[in-house]
Amino acid sequence: MYPSNNPKDWSWPFWPVVPLYPYSRRRTLCQEIVKDTIWTFEQFHGILYTIVPIRMTVIKLTGGGLLVYAPVAPTIECVRIVQELVCKHGEVKYIILPTSSGLEHKVFVGPFARCFPQAQVFVAPHQWSFPFDLPLSWLGFPQKRTSVLPEDASLAPFADDFEYEVLDINLGRGSFVEVAFLHKRSHTLLLTDTIISVAENPPAIFELDPYPLLFHARENALQPIEDNAANRLQGWQRISLFAIYFRPSALEVTKLGESFRDAVKAPDHSRKAYFGLYPFRWQENWQQSFHALSANGRPFVAPILQTLILPQAPQQVLDWVNKVATWDFHQIISCHFDAPITVSPRQFRQAFSFLEKQPSVSAESQPLLEEDCKFIKELEANLLKQGIATPPKEKV
Template identity: 65%
Template sequence: MPNDFSWPFWFTLPIYPYGRRRTIRKEVVKNTIWTFDQLQGILYVVVPIRMTVVKLDGGGLLIYAPVAPTPECIRLVNELVTEYGDVKYIILPTISGLEHKVFVGPFARCFPKAQIFVAPHQWSFPLNLPLSWLGLPLGRTQILPEDSSQAPFADEFDYAILDAINLGPGSFAEVVFLHKRSHTLLVTDIVISVPDEPPAIVQLDPYPLLFHAKDQAADIVADTQANRRQGWQRISLFALYFRPSVLDIVGLGQLMLNAFKAPERSLKNYFGLFPFKWQPDWQRSFDALRGNGRLFVAPILQTLILNRAPKATIDWAEKVASWDFQWIIPCHFDAPIKSEPHQFRQAFSFLEKQPAVSAGLFESNTYPLPEKDFKLLKEIDVGLQKSGIVPQAKDRV
């Protein structure tokens, strides 16, 4: 039923798919870990947003990075509650990701027995407000202890806090969790892997995929798996680079002329406006980004955030890489990802002047991503620095 997918507070973060959000639950470790995928995006640039649920050894559930608590989502969680016990802990593992923060309060109210733990140094803009004013339940919301051994779930989880990186108006931080028994690392935004095929949650409504599979406004794109794949790969380039080097923007006059030629002109397809023109070799840019499914840090984080604190980030990555894990579940793009600790560590080699390839620690051909695809992101970075909005980037270590 449509009401099953309803998210009435969509206006708190007015992005696609607004007030109607589907949920897909997937068991990734038998009777132990489940992922809950929903969708988010702007201008049909849609990617998964993911919550992870872990069964506790003593009974009950821990939830990492909640998604929108639609009736469907809560019903799927309650099916696990019936079998494995109440939701005991809800984790907000970021301080800057509004797409994660906005759901925690409403989600927590659906499980009144749960304790909420949030990453340290939470902030809000334009004013720093108390957590209770941001919708987090008063009396059962706590800051994650800096020492993970002090957390009530320390027997089953370790965690590492990448502490607040100063970004001027705000800051960036992330907390990754290690579920020891299943050797699974839970991360929010810090690393990703891009699948070649569109994820299942994106395929429930293929319109965004087919929209971006077009080469021009007048195209009528058949709903085939090849076209869905093409749309997804272009969406991935949009989402991670904003404007990759293989994308040209159509001028205003041509844009309007093309719109009049579009076979459909409605709000759904932005009245025929399609300002994008992909170069013939765009596929090579996607292949370089994906790197056969390797683990990497998103270009936006590389260019605008982590380069403000390269040494602290490397030190943190070294700590995480000292753990014993075999799988990584990020909140976006692909999951679960088969990965070893050294592969996690090598994802941060872009912060180093001389990555330790000669020591056999890193696989070859991992970095760098194509420099030309970073052009727009670097222009944004320079502009923000010149205006004094963000601090200067630091040299690689």
């Protein structure tokens, strides 16, 4: 299950559908999480070198065969590694799309399913996509093998191994849907976007391509891109702040004229280096923001969901959370950032306390810094003003 060194094995010809980094060349890192039972497959995902892992999870079924949760791009490299698991543990029987919106997960399911023509495809309810609402058949989903997950999880053909619970929030222009899966035997909770954890150190996949880390480790455009451990660490921590907050408080964006003048003087004018453009300045206290964000890897809900999505239905979210919190799990595998995360049901429940009027506070809880969430709050205000977003519901 080693990564391939042949660039042809990384090829992803459908990258223009969702033109995100690394575009046409997507490397895959497979890691065994639970021996002979659970494996994660990671690829890169992002824009402007603000790159985080996007993750697929493969689980061995008790009766033989494999279930795939949230497929990634089925490159030659990725499919080869899955086939190695198939040879040992049986064919891919089920493919799960656990979300309803967002092409970044949906775009891979159809092509992945074509690589495993015996597999049944199950999707979350109320499918739609942004920015273009495309029918599943247009994305290559096999019509005769694709079904919506049964409302009653006990009716699913993989019910012996899994429980699942659907969160389905009607946003007017579409739904936010997340399907939490519990793998009973390993006590592992699978999630898509609702819970994340940010590790202090870069994810292992950056060993395959550290350039995004090095790009963001610089103080200005005049500084050369250098590969060393300190720059990799600094780059990852800054990328995390970018990815979570979009514009963290410790970041200053230089004016256009200054950015172009610096670009002219930059040591690298290649396309890979964006022709020398690097319009960012980090304040000296930026690491305080990162440490508040990471907080020793505690689980939390991304501020974009805390602000724009989950407050649209706080009681519905908490009902879902309370149901999931009754399950017996010891770890979470999410589709982004760190995984697996060692988390108890109580810690999972605590992460959603922002939806309550009187949130319970534990010694482990550490809120995100208000000043770092300012840009997302301003975004919410603008969307409300334009009538694109609706006001949040009252807390519970």
